[in-house]
Amino acid sequence: MNYKNYLFTGLLISAFAVTADEPVGAVQSENASIKEAVKLSMTEQSMEVRSVGGIEEVVVTAQKREQSLQDTPIALTAITESTIEDLDIQNVVDMAGISPNVMLVETPSNNTSATIAMRGGVTINPAITWEPTVGVYLDGVYLGKTQGAIFDVVDLERVEILRGPQGTLYGRNTLGGAINLISQRPNGSGIETKLTLGNYGLTQAQFISDFELAEGTYGKLVVNSKERDGYVHNAPGPYGGAQGVVPSADPTVNELDTINSHGFRFTIARDTDNSSFDLSVDYNDQSNTPPFAQLGHTIPNWSAAFGVGASPATGGLKLWPIELYTSKGRAKVAHVNEAVFEKSEVSGIALTYSRDTNLGTVKAILARRDTEWSDNLDLDGGPFPIANTSRFTDYTSETFELQLTGERGNLNYVLGYYALKDDAYTSNPQSFFGGGTDIAQNYSGTGDSEAIYGQFEFAVTDKTNVTVGVRSTDEDKEGFKEYVGLISANGEGSFDDTTGTFIVSHDISESANMYFKVADGFKAGGFNAESSNPFAASTPYAPETVQSTEIGFKGMFLDNRMMVNVAYFDNEHDDMQISYFTADAAAASEVINNSADISGIEIETTAYLNDTTKLMVNYGSLDAEFTGGAVASDGFTLEQFPYAPDHTLYVSLEKDFGPYRMRLDHSRISEHAIFPYNGNDPRAALTNVASRGVTDLRLLMDPAENISLTFWIKNLTDNSYVVNNIPFGPGFGQITLDYYGAPRTVGFDVRYKF
Template identity: 40%
Template sequence: MDQDRAATVETGGLGDIVVTAQKREERLQDVPIAISAIGADFLRSRDIGSIDQIGTIAPNVKVERSPTNKTVSQIAMRGSVTVNPSVLFEPAVGLYVDGVYIAKAQGSIFDIADLERVEVLRGPQGTLYGRNTLAGAINLVTRKPSGELRGSIEASYGNYDMKRVKGTIDLPAFGIFSIKLSGQAQKRDGFIDVVPNPYPQAFLARPSSVDDTNDLNQRSLFAQVRVRPADSLTIDYAYDYSRYRQRPDFAQLHSFNRNGLPQDIFDPNSPGYAGAGAFFPLDLYVRTQRQSSASLDADQLYERLRTDGHSLTLAWDLGTAELKSISAHRRTRWSDALDLDGSPLPVGATQRFTRYRSFSQELQLTGGLADGRLKYVVGGYYFRDKGETLGPQSFFAGATSFQADYGQHTRAAAAYAQVDFDLTDRLPLT
């Protein structure tokens, strides 16, 4: 969308809102689907620049971080959600950034400092968006380079020594090139203080090398280049990079099963406690009220993410039609280590090491008759990805250990078409 058209998204009248929910620019009230479109002013006033904050801006939509991971999204729409963050699982809601599909939940929580608008499409979108949009789709549209010098920078400080800086700079055009850079960095101490083990009788307790958990440490960069070699041809290249280095949420031990095997060895009143449970006295660490400090074997407690993506979009104005090509390549490296028992005892710990990459290519032809009575969208799509996870797991100080490894490889191709014809001024046929 051109900058002058994009500006209309932020204005007040419903008739001025232009969206691309059906792969072409249309007024919001002309799109026959359940859609919410949120402009840049609204997003900026509510400080929304991250994927997990979108769930607060549209009805029947909820976006949460996974309970044990801060960089894994759980997107629910109309009651449909994919809970498991594994690379084996496909999402129920499609997530797109400038037309590029974000295929997996792992690594899908990232920051975008300069959004132009967000489009939330509720309900099945399989015709134009393909598989994995059973519940709906979310389009994130970034602000493109304008070729005019302007920028902004914002800094904030908050509780737990939270520091955040984000900024954008749009450089003056030189020749046919326009460049825009945006980024964000934020860091915060953890909500849970990690303290030394207070119980000498738990002699297998391990010391911790960290001071807290539930912290935040993030960096992101988004670079865009727009090339206009001719009035009818626009080329947009974008590169995004995100990095997280932090520790996950505290898995507080609330209770344990006192009636089964082998869990009842933790119960001091059980016959098996003296033989095994005394080595792992978890009853010492049970807390039914929310805690602000904890003892953990936190040497193996972390979450790390590095994700980057390249996209190239070519839009060729043919007069009564537009031909568009969207090419994208994305990579994700993600790992975490979790203390499953909420104590400094080596009862249960897991790790996951994930590598994922994807490539997609889409061709679109959109247009219609000069009188506007007939409009069409025709396209082809190709997608491939490969992901694998290595998952070492250890229980009872290594007495029980195993490796949970898994992976997946996808190749998919699709063709799609949609034709809209106005039988009358008030009766369209799709």
């Protein structure tokens, strides 16, 4: 495939669209004006309804056109601008717990990489050569990898979380679902500042300048700076002569789990009668220390078992008694010896142009994103040189998407072409047992993906719509890994598939509807660069497909005071790509393709209990199991389903007292596995995390017309809970590292609009 040729073809099509008949463009412009008036009217009505206790209208663009959330036949959670401001949502992890059957957590050992699971579909390996199962988009631009995916976007207008395959609507394959981050477009709103102060030395300053540069042209600059001290203090090892332990020297790093993040985003937007133009540039630089890898488990008397216990050669002192450093419950003090760090530098540039033509609205999106990411980790939980690893990663992606959306009578349609080209490289030196075992591995991968897609919705009657979609995908990938010495592994693979979508939606009444949906998803195969086996590293694992069947209901009741949305789904995965940690080294994994069946129920409700009290309850249930008997080359079999809790629950209670509002948010996740180990493996029990519940409390007020003030407490009960872990297995004496969630934090936000 020649990416540049396709890009040139796309630009030619755009140029042709630009020269479409002006009279039609004028008609389109008039229609657009009518749409804007209708949208404004809807907003005004929503505000009026809300003032008397009704549920506001939410307009989404999940199907590439403006629709009411309740009229969209998709399992969809929409997070509005008011909720974003209330909860101070700035990145993908900030919205964790809100959407049913969705998990959003940091990857083990890092704060800038995300693990995203949706309906049991997940990519648990954060290596840069792996493709995420859930697509994340920023203003229509695909964010290609999980490394560096956690960065602040402080001017969000809306977030849409779409559950289930969305390939016939979105440029990149979204086998598990999609998360759309939609920023506020420049509109000349002026200057806005925000200051946040909290415990643990939290200081965050935000500045937004939004002005009209010329008639119809607006510019917006967003600057963000965030710093926070560590949740864990690092100190020398506490054990002295009584335990026979050689005390460690002063640590190189004084605090763990710190944040030092700075970034900006600049956008220019221009509108004419029948076209729009947007150019955005964003940059984020983080220099943090990683979370504490807390030692949760080892075998008894680890030091003696590994020959570093008490001996005459050490004067009767134990050399590396790591077993003394095991602990349960979130630690406040750590004792690690490595100079740990985590750095992430992410930048992007995107150009979006759209124009109304006689065929519909043509939109072209051209973007490039770059990531420079690195870390240095202490992976033994103590002050000894047992396990240290580093990663130095570069990633670049270039994307082009061309869309045509329109309507003809009873037909709404979306047509699109998408191309992605990316290049990834990681250097991953590792050192174990005081340098007795050193591993130097470098790996890289390239991808070249193209797709055409289309979706057509036809109004069969005034109450029944039928939607048909199709997508054709073609991907080429290359993988390379360099082992110790002169050994290397190279591989090439091509993957293609055609997938479809079929939806029937029916209005039961003016305020309730139901839908039936069948959708296919596809995720290309690839190369496992972390395999210790050169043959496995050069042999592509199989692509993954899913057929999703879904039945949904959406309704408004009690004079628009209660919303109930329900979805039942059954996903049948073939060749599900599951990575499992072999613990041959800190970054060593193998891949197994297996079939799986995942079904569940999702319920999203919002109700006004009275004119001043709003209750939201979102619940999800999952039943996930592997249905195939696939066995890996090393004999490994799958049993536990990673990141697939049986139950997720989110409850939000908001009370308006007049001068101020109070908001209580509680999220709960049931017990679940982190890795897919079977019951015969002792690591299975060690890596299951207990159920957890987290409660946040907020007091919000507007003391003046242009000033808002929020006092907040996150993790109100100071709950101590494990989010992730890493099991090193028998080769490392069952060392298991636990990563805990944040402790209770307290602070306030002050927002001032000029």
